[in-house]
Amino acid sequence: MSGYRLSVGGRVVRRHAVTFRFDGKNYQGFAGDTLASALLANGVMLFGRSFKYHRPRGLIAAGSEEPNALVLVDRGPGRRTPNLRATGIEVYDGLTATSQNRWPSLKTDFGAINDRLGMFFPAGFYNKTFMWPRSFWDKLYEPAIRRMAGLGDAPTEKDPDHYASTYAHCDLLIIGAGPAGIDAALEAAGTNTRVILIDEQDEPGGGALADPSLWPWLERSMKALNDAANVTILTRTTAFGYYHDNFIGAVQRLTDHMPQIADGPREKLWRIRAGEIILAQGAIERPLVFEGNDTPGVMLASAAKVFANRYGVAVGKSVALMAAHDSGWHDVFALAKAGVGIVAIIDVRENVDATLLTEAEKLGIMVYLNHSVIGVNGRHRVKSIQVCGNNDYLDGRIACDALLMAGGWTPSVHLWSHSKGTLKWRNDLGAYVPDQANENVCSVGACAGHWDFGNGAVIDMLPTPKGLTRAKAFVDFQNDVTAKDIKLAVREGFRSIEHIKRYTTNGMATDQGKTSNLNCLQIASTALAKPVTDIGITSFRPPYTPQTFGTLAGHAKDALFQPLRKSPIDGWAEDNGAVFELVAQWRRARYFPKVGEDMHIAVNRECVEVRSSVGIFDASTLGKIEVVGPDAAEFLNRMYTNPWKALEPGRCRYGLLLKEDGFITDDGVSARLAPDRFHLTTTTGGAARVLNMMEDYLQTEWPDLNVWLTSTTEQYAVIAVQGPNARKVLEPLVAGIDLSAEAFPHMAIREGVICGIPTRLFRVSFTGELGFEINVPAAYGRALWERLIVEGAHYNITPYGTEAMHVLRAEKGYIIVGQDTDGTVTPHDAGLDWAVGKKKLDFVGRRSLTRPDIVAPGRKQLVGLLTDDSNLVLEEGAQIVADPNQPVPMKMIGHVTSSYWSETLGRSIAMALIAGGHKRLGETLYIPMPDKTHTAKVSGMVFYDTQGARLNV
């Protein structure tokens, strides 16, 4: 090792060495190291290239606030994770990590030319520069900018890992297992409350892990908590979001720290509902803003203490401190005691506590009060610093290989802000702290502004003599925002911090400005000559740190992404080569191709067989609602446009359902089984919507009606047997029902038995042929279907799918709600006046049918459309115009809603919604398409068997 590992100290396991790779080179570390500490121990200080200027960057911090050291960890195909903070990656044998945003290598990066051109890249540069010409943006500007300015590459392979998720409930949730969080947990330990304590690190302790004097306390406390039956401790778990009613989202990292790919889930999403929440998130140290503050080797004083005391690593051999706060002094005293060489303490303040000076003197550290760092020498690592008196401007150079910054502390109010708790400004801290809670929550310890680090001065930037550049004094390290950018934004007229933030992008990187927000606020405040509290505050939003999509998705992917509904007959269709389509969440057989058939040929064959002999169709997905009760007929009479009260038991009726605005929302054939019992059907996609609508009226408008509604969609399998031979197929199989035309007319229902199975047998037709729809309990569906296939073989019974069903119904002009209607179509528009009860004084939507807009002329109406070229099948959705020679943009008067090839008719047919369509019968209209303009004549909607003779046989 290169001598940055201290000979003693730290919590790493020195007898357990591990070998890992960074940028293709092998290094040694110890178990307990992070990638950051292990590389530091090897003398590596260069971790990445900055976002915009490609400047060399090292570590700033030791925790999850780290803005610079973002690396990619490669665990094999599909397991490459970019943009991980080196400070949060636990090293293990075989860990492979690479730096990002550099080419060809970290030390030689061609993109660094941007740094030399920095004067040309001010805030808003992209907005100002790449405006013109517009066409260059997609092909040239954006790809080029993305290549140059970027984070790591997203993996392209499918993620092979799986992710768990769970719900948890507790009385008390404590977020953060530092001293404050542990104290809170100890108080609740042993009581009869359920307590969960979570911490993002691999080991509880927080700040105490960097303070060996607290280790005995930590060990005692954790033993007590582990022994307490009511306390659950989750480590490697980040509470990333605080949602309504004390609902916390947290991600537990389960396997990423293990050398071998584990069988178990990679991460686990915890959704925790807590009675009370204690936030003990701690505080984050602020960097100082000065020229060259992003040079590798310039880092937070607290981070250096963590590296020394927790990991046993010196961040440098001769270390200087630039302080505005007492905490930095304490940190370097701790470093000195741990064996790190300290060369100087520079403090921007004129006076500091005498005890600090005494201690520094005792340790032999040079002290420069009322001084500031005005420059840093060294490109890939600090070599020396320029120090200057704040008043006399006398400067000198101090040789050192690391410079620590102690700019004061920022309470971590992220989760508090997610919960919509208010904040108040503390002038003494130069920071916002929690004020009024919006949930049952309290903040304790450093995240509430309570700490014992001593005092500090609140400054925006370090003083610099006039004339010296501060062009590279960085505020937001991850987004490469300098103090100059913020001042430029103010000069250009931005006044609110919300606007300054968006213009400069300060605080908008993946770290959400954990180290930069308050410095930005102070600089803007100075530039605007207004108090910080007058220029607004930006909001923190989830997630606290970036989380994987995999965890958020959990098991909800692939087949589990959303439920797939299958009918009881789906398995038969699959076994018999059906091609499926999705209808709402249902998988439905679209057609049943025989060997060598494409869709067109298969559908033509299916249609012809239905019209000439008999077809069989799985209609199980139809929505079904059982309507029961003494007021059932009255209720349906109020809901549907048709009259229902006079419908006799044993008869069916086509029902048209409007919304209160008068537009068609659903339709379906329904049967009266008994005076107080109806079997309703709805469209496949509308079942849930219709039931909800009916429940709404029943519960809230007409609670006096005694009616019960029950969804029976999945209780019945429905098999449609359609065609001139349908009766012949069923007759031998049915018992207790007279199938003759006289005894069982069209639009009737009978209850009986088919193949020994109780059935509700409908005589209905969506094809225009003699037809039956057999309802049997769902579990019998496939057995009955298979029996019908066998029994119907004599008549060449042909299974047909939804595509043939569409063609057959269109030949008859039967509409499909949602395809031929679009939520603005009235019964009159759809040519369904006959379905509206003229004598009914009221039903849902009735009053709207006489609204001025509804009775006005020129409404789009549903009509048939026959192309002049009978072989041409129009595209569904194609727009229709009256005059093809008008200039573009043309006035569109409607569109094609349904369009098919009809093998039965030997020509194409279509339906269309056309303005004033009912009065245009016979008119020629035009359908302009990219290749040519088609012509078609408006017709009636019934293309086949206009008298309905085939139905009544």
Added chain:
Amino acid sequence: MILIHCPYCEEKRPEIEFANAGQAHIARPVDPATQTDEEWKNYLFIRANPRGRHHERWRHIHGCGRFFNAVRDTSTDKFETTYKAGEPRR
């Protein structure tokens, strides 16, 4: 995720069990046929959009299935109270 108190189940349940059903206390006119176009338009389309207290209907659709009324603050998303359909406005 908000917890909503169902006045029928008498329990606080997660919001994913519920569906919003628009503004509350808009009764369907008893005899729509006698409504003027203006009155009917107001019933159909005109809704309040307050910042603050809002009376709205919710349905415990993945629970007991009942519609009920609620007072929710639209700026904080907090439920002030929920009560059964048919009970007076709160």
